[in-house]
Amino acid sequence: MGIFKKLVSWGQKKSPWIIHFNAGACNGCDIEFIDSLTPKYDIERIGILQHGSPRHADILICTGAVTLQTRDRLIQIYEQMASPKYVIAVGTCACTGGIFNGCYCVMGGIDTTIPVDVYLPGCAVRPEAVIDAIDKLLNSNDKDKTKKKAKSDKQKEVSEESNEEKSDEQ
Amino acid sequence: MSDNSSNRIVIPLGPQHPALKEPGSFTLTLEGEKVVNAVIGIGYNHRGLEKALESRTYIQNLYMIERICGICSHTHSVAYCQAIEEMCGVEIPMRAKYIRVIIAELERLHSHLLWLGVAAHEIGFDTLFMYAWRDREMVLDMLAELCGNRVNYGINTLGGVRRDIDDNDAHEIKKILRVLHNQISYYLELATNEPTLIARLADVGKLNHDDALKFGAVGPVARAAGIANDVRKIEPYAAYDEVPVNVITDDHGDVLGRTLVRVKEMLESISIIRYCLDNLPAGEILAKVPRKVPAGEMISRTEAPRGENIHYINSDGSDIPYRIRVRAPSEANWHGMKHMLEGSFLADVPIAIAAIDPCYSCTDRAIFVNSDNGESRLYDWKGLREYSIKWHRDRGLNIADIQIPMAKNYIQIQRKTND
């Protein structure tokens, strides 16, 4: 690895900008995530800034079970992000659908729609746990990440199949 | 900015937008910086909750109801629990009622502080946002100390509450409340004196007294328009019949008014919590509630931080509800939104939206029931329907010929309960 590459990867570790999207959460996880921006937790302390435009962000913090209405928008946001990009599923809903799993207009977890790098169960998650999740994401090595990516891509295929089945039923 | 009317831009706001922490979409047509048309699209958060409630037991639903929304979760579960307790004919212990009131008021504190912060953020006053949320941490810590978790407290259960408050907790809470009281008084002073705040808040998102009535506004939005409507006062539930509650109103009818109402309500909440802690009756916190709820139906109302929250529960006698209907406060306030947005500046849109403290988690269609006599808690379906028809006819809308299909087994139950 050249020195430049090393510098860049150091930058990536130290400056993750995040974008937040609520894909049908109950607000619980959202307010707890926003809490992590405020004085008591202050994630700017570890270099994290919240950005409004997907183009600027590195990490998509996604809460909530994906509802049918938000699904397209979620994919769109994910596609708009410049790589390298990561996704953290914050909250039980975002991991598997949680209590809303099985509702008629809920897809399930975020990984039914886009690949997820870190799962953070909790209902609602504490802001500390959000910081911890970002930490774990940045410190998991890159090989790990690609492996996970492939895995969740596979999951995606599977779930898409099952979705088709679902929509057939409907 | 030109006044050229051909120069109209249509901008979509949301569903993902930094001003909105939740998905909702506003399609705004702009003429220069002025909004000439607003189309509101909600339903992004529709999770089919009411349908899901019909397939779970009453106990399971308790937690689902709480997760209608993480911000006013307590108010929903109180409304749900007290409806079922009343259907089962269970009188819950006084201590439990007081604890419910304490948590409800703490929730109001956290919710209003949250609102204050978000509103400040919308108008770009990040310092105030940070301060308000810093102080909100204290409230969340109290809630966590009492209930276990910071959101979705899980303190209510059918027949009472799950966790008790001991003297130590009470002492700690009183200590924190003192600090909080100072902070909130400071915010009140700030809101009435800081010129940049007033410049951004006054005359924005106006909804006057008549319009507020017409659009069926509730909560601080209505109270800021001079409508003294507060379920805690007009139809006391839990321990509110014993606790002194002052209804705060204001006649500005704009965002500034809503800010003042909310900030003053926080001070009121603090004194309510103090009163409850001082007069906390001793005794049990839990009464036994059967798993199966007798057939019948019930409407229960609570005053959420954002206004009147209505739950309708219909039981067919099993351990699974036949139908649950939630009319949450934000939903009622959406109706006036278009009215508030049109003619305002683009820059004012976020704060105007934020001023009703919108949340999408619970927003849905509903029938607005307004009982001013203060006693009619129970409406049967027929009565409710007649009321609704009459209400609409009074306002020139005849929906009498719309037949509401009734399920077969429903009619049977109806007979049973009518007998």
Place this chain on the structure above:
Amino acid sequence: MIEALTALFKILIFPGFMFLTTYGMLLQFLDRKIYARLQNRFGPPWYQPLADFLKLIGKETIVPTLANKGMFSTLPVVSLAAVSTAFVYIPIYRMQASFSFEGDLIIVLYLMALPSITTFLAGWYSRSVYATIGSVRTLTQLFAYEVPLFAALLSPSIISGSWSISGMAEFYYHNPTLILVNLPSMFIALISIQGKLARKPFDSPEAETEIVSGAFVEYSGRLLAIFKMSVDCELVLLISLAAAIYIPLFTNIIVLDILLYFAKTLVLLFALSIFKAAMARLRMDQIINFCWKVLTPLAMFQIIINLIVRGAL
């Protein structure tokens, strides 16, 4: 030969491009840190701007399909180039700037307008609604603050009788009491600088809650990094300019003067940060009203006073 080399050194290293960008990052850090501390937060670590920059460099750069490709990618560079050119004319470690000539103040003022115009163009060529609104607002704001800013920066030169920044600095160094006459215009200049950099309360052009991040919405990766860099450098440029004109304190010992320069710019930065934290964002119409009805008349008044003072000298 040696002359050419020193000139190159001055342009590229100190006090030129390298110094400008490094100091820009440092000031960005300090600004964020002070802002955070004013809000009772801890704030970012010292290397944050550097990490942000490196990260953006390493990121994918997306050019929207609708955007004008050439314009989209050259604009950030133009902006940065304009700022670093202007910086050469500003006295840093002694009264005399690296380069100066009679009338360089005017050149600097025009070069300073360039970043705003590139921002406007960047937004315009991004072909996104938010960016378009952001760029229109940038332009509107330009018309609002440019007049008071020009008037405020030019009024000191009426007394000094020199149109070069170095000349002004020298004049006021020799007549320190006359600095006091310019205090109101310093105040006006600071407010206009706030507007120029689109910082609170004049951050309507990039109001996060309304139009996401204004003109830069579609920018990503390297191009965004250069834009951010040029905004940082603009901050340094404007603060240094204000410091040179309004606080012309020099000792003629190079090391001390450099330290003095840092002290002066930091004081000004502190003032700007407090200003940023203390107020709510103004609406576009409120900004225009304020600039035209309050700032401009004040600046004009200052010019009249300065003319009188000049006559009395």
Place this chain on the structure above:
Amino acid sequence: MKIRLPGRILMKMLTTLVSKPATNTNPYDATNIPSKYRGRIVYDSSTCIGCGICMRDCPTKSLRVENIGTKENKKFIMHYSLGRCIFCCQCVDSCPKKSLSQTRDFLLATTDSSDLEEIMR
């Protein structure tokens, strides 16, 4: 009308500038997690009688108790879906034998989705 100067918050800001920031620089410190905190569920198979009440009351159907022993010599394991559990602790309240209990674990982030399902013995 009185002319009001902006920047009312200035004094407050300056005092916060010199005072200590409210930031908790060690957020993983477990001491500020309340004692009643509802985190991950743990299970004690030695007392469990396999009645299944926990399964019935769990709102997310995250629990599944299974007998891996024989009919006479019962041995139970609990399939627990960490990814679905909403930490309501209804199961803890419902269990007649107190075999389930809550912990204060809340740093549950994982990069591996298979961590979200676990078997408790």
